[in-house]
Every structure is written in structure tokens, then in C-alpha cells.
Amino acid sequence: MTAVIHVVTALERGGAQRVVLEIAARLHDPGRPQLVITGARVAGPGSLDDEAEARLHKRLVRLPSLRGAVDPLADALATMELARAIDGLRRRHGAPVVVHSHSSKAGVLGRLTARALRGVVSVHTVHGFGHDALGARAHALLEAVERVAARASDVIVFVSDADRLHAQAQGLTGSARVEVIRAGVDRARFADVRTPERRAAARRALALPDDAPVAVTVGNLKPQKDPLFHAEVLHAWRLVDPSARLVFVGDGPLRDAMVARARATGDDANLHLLGFVDDPRPALAAADVFLLASAWEGLPCAVLEATAAGLPAVVRDTGWAGELSWARSVSALPRDASPAQLAERLRAVVAKPPRATRLPRELTLDGMLEDLGRLYDELVGVPRFAPGSFRPRPRGRRRHR
Numbered sequence: 001m002t003a004v005i006h007v008v009t010a011l012e013r014g015g016a017q018r019v020v021l022e023i024a025a026r027l028h029d030p031g032r033p034q035l036v037i038t039g040a041r042v043a044g045p046g047s048l049d050d051e052a053e054a055r056l057h058k059r060l061v062r063l064p065s066l067r068g069a070v071d072p073l074a075d076a077l078a079t080m081e082l083a084r085a086i087d088g089l090r091r092r093h094g095a096p097v098v099v100h101s102h103s104s105k106a107g108v109l110g111r112l113t114a115r116a117l118r119g120v121v122s123v124h125t126v127h128g129f130g131h132d133a134l135g136a137r138a139h140a141l142l143e144a145v146e147r148v149a150a151r152a153s154d155v156i157v158f159v160s161d162a163d164r165l166h167a168q169a170q171g172l173t174g175s176a177r178v179e180v181i182r183a184g185v186d187r188a189r190f191a192d193v194r195t196p197e198r199r200a201a202a203r204r205a206l207a208l209p210d211d212a213p214v215a216v217t218v219g220n221l222k223p224q225k226d227p228l229f230h231a232e233v234l235h236a237w238r239l240v241d242p243s244a245r246l247v248f249v250g251d252g253p254l255r256d257a258m259v260a261r262a263r264a265t266g267d268d269a270n271l272h273l274l275g276f277v278d279d280p281r282p283a284l285a286a287a288d289v290f291l292l293a294s295a296w297e298g299l300p301c302a303v304l305e306a307t308a309a310g311l312p313a314v315v316r317d318t319g320w321a322g323e324l325s326w327a328r329s330v331s332a333l334p335r336d337a338s339p340a341q342l343a344e345r346l347r348a349v350v351a352k353p354p355r356a357t358r359l360p361r362e363l364t365l366d367g368m369l370e371d372l373g374r375l376y377d378e379l380v381g382v383p384r385f386a387p388g389s390f391r392p393r394p395r396g397r398r399r400h401r
Contacts, residue, residue: 002031002032002093002094002096002097002098002376002380003032003033003034003035003089003090003092003093003094003097003098004027004032004033004034004035004097004098004100004376005035005036005037005086005089005097005098005099005100006020006023006024006034006035006036006037006100006101006102007036007037007038007066007082007099007100007101007102007106007107007109007110008020008036008037008038008101008102008103008106009038009039009066009067009068009103009105009106010038010039010040010042010066010067010068011036011038011041011042011047011048011049011052012042012046012047012048012220013046013047013048013220013250013276014220015127015183015298015300015301015302016102016103016125016127016298017048017102018048018301019102019125019127019183019301019368020036020102021036021048021051021052021055021056022365022369023100023368023369023372024036024055024056024059025055025056026365026369027369027372027373027376028059032373032376032377033059033093034059035056035059035060035061035089036052036056036059036060036061037061037062037063037066037082037085037086038052038060038061038062038063038066039062039063039064039065039066039067039068040062040064040066040067041062045251045275045276046220046251046252046276061085061089063078063081063082063085065077065078065081066078066081066082066106066109067105068105070105075109078109079109079112079113082109082110082113083113083116083117086099086113086114086117086120087117090117090119090120096119096120096121096379096380097119097120097121097380098120098121098122098123098376098379098380099111099113099114099120099121099122099123100123100124100125101114101122101123101124101125102124102125102127103127104142104146107124107125107126107149108145108146108148108149110122110124111124111149111152111153112148112149112152114152115152121154121155121379121380122152122153122154122155123153123154123155123156123157123375123379124149124153124155124156124157125156125157125158125159125181126156126157126158126159126163126167126298127159127183127298128159128160128163128296128297128298128299128320129163129166129167129296129298143170143172146167146172147171147172147174150171150172150173150174150176151174151175153173153174153176154176154177154379155176155177155178155179155375155379156173156176156177156178156179157179157180157181157375158178158179158180158181158298159180159181159182159183159298159299160180160182160298160299160319160320160322160323161180161322161323162319162320162322162323163298163319163320164178164180166319179375181368181371181372181375182299182323182362182363182367182368183298183299183301183304183363183368184304184362184363184364184365184366184367184368184369185301185304185305185308185359185363185364185365186308186364186365187308187359187364187365187366189281189308190281190284190305190308190309191308191309193281193284193285193309193310193311194284194285194309194310194311195285198282198285199285199286201282201285202282202283202285202286203286205282205286206247206272206274206282206283206286208245208247208272208286209243209245211243212243212244212245213237213241213243213244213245213288213289213346213347213350214244214245214246214247214286214287214288214289215234215237215244215245215246215247215287215288215289215290215291215314215346216246216247216248216249216283216284216286216287216289216290216291216306216311217230217246217247217248217249217250217290217291217292217302218249218250218280218283218290218302218305218306219248219249219250219292219294219300219302220250220251220252221248221250221251221252221253221254221255221258221273222252222253222254223254223295224294224295224296224297225250225252225292225294225295226293226294226295227248227252227254227255227257227258228254228257228258228261229293229295229316229339230246230248230258230291230293231246231258231261231262231265231267231271232261232339233246233291233293233339233342233343233346234246234262234267234270234271235262235265235267235339236338236339236340236342236343237342237343237346237347238267238270239340239343240343240344240347241347243270244270244346245270245271245272246270246271246272246291247272247274247283247286247287248271248272248273248274249274249275249276249277249280249283250274250275250276251273251275251276255273258271258273259271259273280302280305281309284305284306284309284311285309287311288312288349288350288353289311289312289313289314289346289349289350289353290302290303290306290311290312290313290314291313291314291315291342291346292313292314292315292316293315293316293342294316294318295318296318296319297318297319297320298320299320299323300320303315303324303330304359304363307324307327307329307330307356307357307359308359310329310356311329312329312330312331312349312353312354312356313329313330313331314331314333314342314345314346314349315330315331315332315333316332316333316334316335316337316342317332317333317334317335318335319335326357326360327357328354328355328357329354329355329356329357330357331345331349331354333345
């Protein structure tokens with residue numbers, strides 16, 4: 001048997017964490033078991049822990065020392081515990097094993113640990129770079145750490161070509177093999193979301209007027225999603241259409257600040273914060289348009305779900321929207337677009353909705369799982385595998401899906 005061990009700091013609600021859970025649950029096979037190593041349970045409703053425990057059972061391993069915040073002592077302990085856990089799983093399931101890390105913190109610890117162990121192949125998925133949104137010193141430090149971790153990587157997977165190009169231009173890939181495997185969503189699950197009956201029922205449940213223009217956003221209320229900017233977009237939209245509403249599905253530390261911003265501009269009655277929900281489809285059914293104006297992204301699954309549901313989207317492009325340039329239903333504005341410009345685009349899209357776009361297979365859950373399964377089988381199928389025998393492909397033969 002060959003095990004794939006996924007390492008992620010915490011199973012909070014988010015696109016990267018959802019991808020990890022779907023991979024581990026759906027690609028699991030007795031001949032290629034999928035396990036997840038993560039930190040302590042996430043407190044509150046913003047957690048995928050209950051679902052992970054129900055779907056993975058004993059294949060979910062917890063290391064409480066694995067935390068998101070940088071703490072040299074805790075990180076050193078986490079590295080030692082991670083090494084013991086991976087080595088124990090390797091002995092149980094047989095070598096080689098693939099250690100597949102996700103997110104920045106887990107990516108650094110996971111790759112360095114994997115490099116120090118025998119019979120382990122290291123894969124890391126970059127779910128987006130947030131370096132540009134940080135100060136210059138933090139930006140430089142994080143990129144220096146990424147360069148070190150890249151040297152410990154056998155394969156680096158990107159969810160978008162934009163992130164791949166950025167990483168290669170900044171020397172963040174080292175000599176690792178590079179792959180682009182895009183995040184995917186369950187296309188069939190969102191196929192029949194936007195019917196007149198479901199729209200009417202969803203609007204009644206959310207107390208939304210039937211004739212009000214409604215935008216929906218799905219994401220955590222954290223700096224990455226820039227909820228305060230979303231509040232400014234709502235204000236600009238209401239200046240041209242006072243009945244406009246914004247439904248924000250998600251929660252996080254910036255909730256109070258977003259409410260305060262909306263109250264200060266007189267928009268609080270038109271802002272609907274739903275908190276974390278298990279199923280975003282009713283919110284998508286109620287909306288006329290999807291809005292995402294994040295500070296940074298990899299390839300946001302929420303936009304893919306909206307597209308699969310046939311909902312037009314207006315987005316602030318921080319580099320990733322080129323992946324959806326083929327989609328008639330996705331309207332991308334540049335990174336420096338003002339709230340007024342986004343509001344005007346929302347108004348135009350609601351007034352004249354574009355035709356829906358069907359997601360291609362590479363952006364579906366089935367397509368992503370097929371590509372990852374092929375990658376895992378290829379990596380551990382190296383003839384006469386021995387520690388250190390895996391070598392990245394020559395640069396001229398890299399594939400970019």
C-alpha cells in the first residue's frame with residue numbers, strides 16, 4: 001500500500017480546507033489510503049471538524065502543536081511530532097508515502113519534515129499567495145521562507161497559472177517539478193439551484209424583497225476576503241440603487257468592523273450577514289449576482305460554485321481571474337478598481353444578465369480528483385523507488401494543466 005498524507009494547519013471553513021477534505025474522502029482506496037494530519041479542533045461554527053471526523057474516522061490525525069500562528073517553540077515541537085506521525089504512518093502503510101501539504105504554515109513544516117524522512121515524496125499545493133497584501137518586510141520574509149521550503153519540495157502544485165508564473169518569476173519553485181491542477185467543485189450539486197421556485201423560497205427565508213437587486217458573497221470575514229471593501233461596494237451600489245442588498249455568507253474576526261462600517265454609511269439594513277452555513281445554495285438561489293472583491297485569491301471555489309449554479313459574477317481580479325477568461329458570466333475588474341466601478345458593474349449585470357457558462361471538467365471536482373490521482377500514482381510508481389531516487393522532471397518537460 002502507498003499512503004497519501006495530507007497536512008493542513010486547521011480544518012476551518014475555507015476553499016483550501018474543503019479541497020483537502022474532498023480529496024481525502026473521495027480518493028481514499030485500500031491500496032492508496034488517504035489520511036489527514038491537522039491541528040486541534042477549531043472552536044465555534046466555522047469548522048469542518050465534525051464533517052471530517054464523520055467522513056475520515058481514524059484517518060484523521062490531530063497534532064495540537066500544529067497551529068496557524070508563528071511560534072518558534074510550538075513550531076519546533078510540531079515538526080518533531082509531525083515527523084513521528086508521518087514515520088509511524090509510513091511504517092504502518094509501507095513506503096513510499098506521499099506527504100501532500102496545504103496552506104503556507106503546514107506547507108513549510110510538512111515539506112521540511114518530509115525531506116528529512118526516508119521513503120517520502122513531498123507535494124505541496126499553493127492555494128494562493130497573500131504576500132502582496134502584507135508589508136514589505138513581511139513580504140520579503142515570507143518569500144524567503146517559501147524559497148527554503150521549495151528546495152525541500154519534489155512537486156509544487158498550483159491552482160492557477162497566475163500563481164505558477166508569479167512563483168517561477170520570484171524563484172519560489174526551486175528545482176521542484178511544477179504542476180497546475182485547478183481547484184474543482186461538484187458541478188452536479190449546483191446544477192438546479194436557480195429556479196423561480198427556489199428563488200422565491202430563498203428570498204422569503206432571508207426576508208429579501210422580491211424586486212430588490214441582491215448580490216451574494218461567500219467567504220470568511222478575514223483580511224483576505226476584504227469584507228470592509230465589500231461594505232464600501234454596497235454603499236456605492238446603494239447610491240445608484242437604494243434598494244440594493246448584499247448577502248454575505250460566512251463569519252470571522254472582521255464581522256463587527258464590517259457591521260460598524262455599514263452602520264456608519266447607513267447601509268446596515270441592506271447588509272445581511274448569514275454567518276457560517278452548511279449549504280450556500282439557498283443564498284445563491286436568492287441572488288441576482290455573485291460578488292467577490294478579495295484582497296488576494298488562488299482560485300476561489302465560491303466563484304466556481306456560483307458559475308456552476310448559473311449565477312453571473314462580478315469580481316476584483318488580483319491575478320486569478322484569467323483562469324476564467326473564457327466564462328461569459330464572470331465579469332472581472334482590475335485589482336485597483338474602485339467601489340464605484342464595481343457597483344456600476346453590478347448594476348449593469350443585474351440589468352442585463354449574461355448567459356450562463358458551463359464549467360469545464362478541469363474545474364470540476366471529478367476533474368481535480370482524476371488529475372491528483374494520476375499524479376500520486378505516477379510519483380510512487382517510480383521503478384526501484386528508494387529514498388532520494390525521485391527527481392523532478394527537467395524544466396523543459398514540465399506540464400501545466
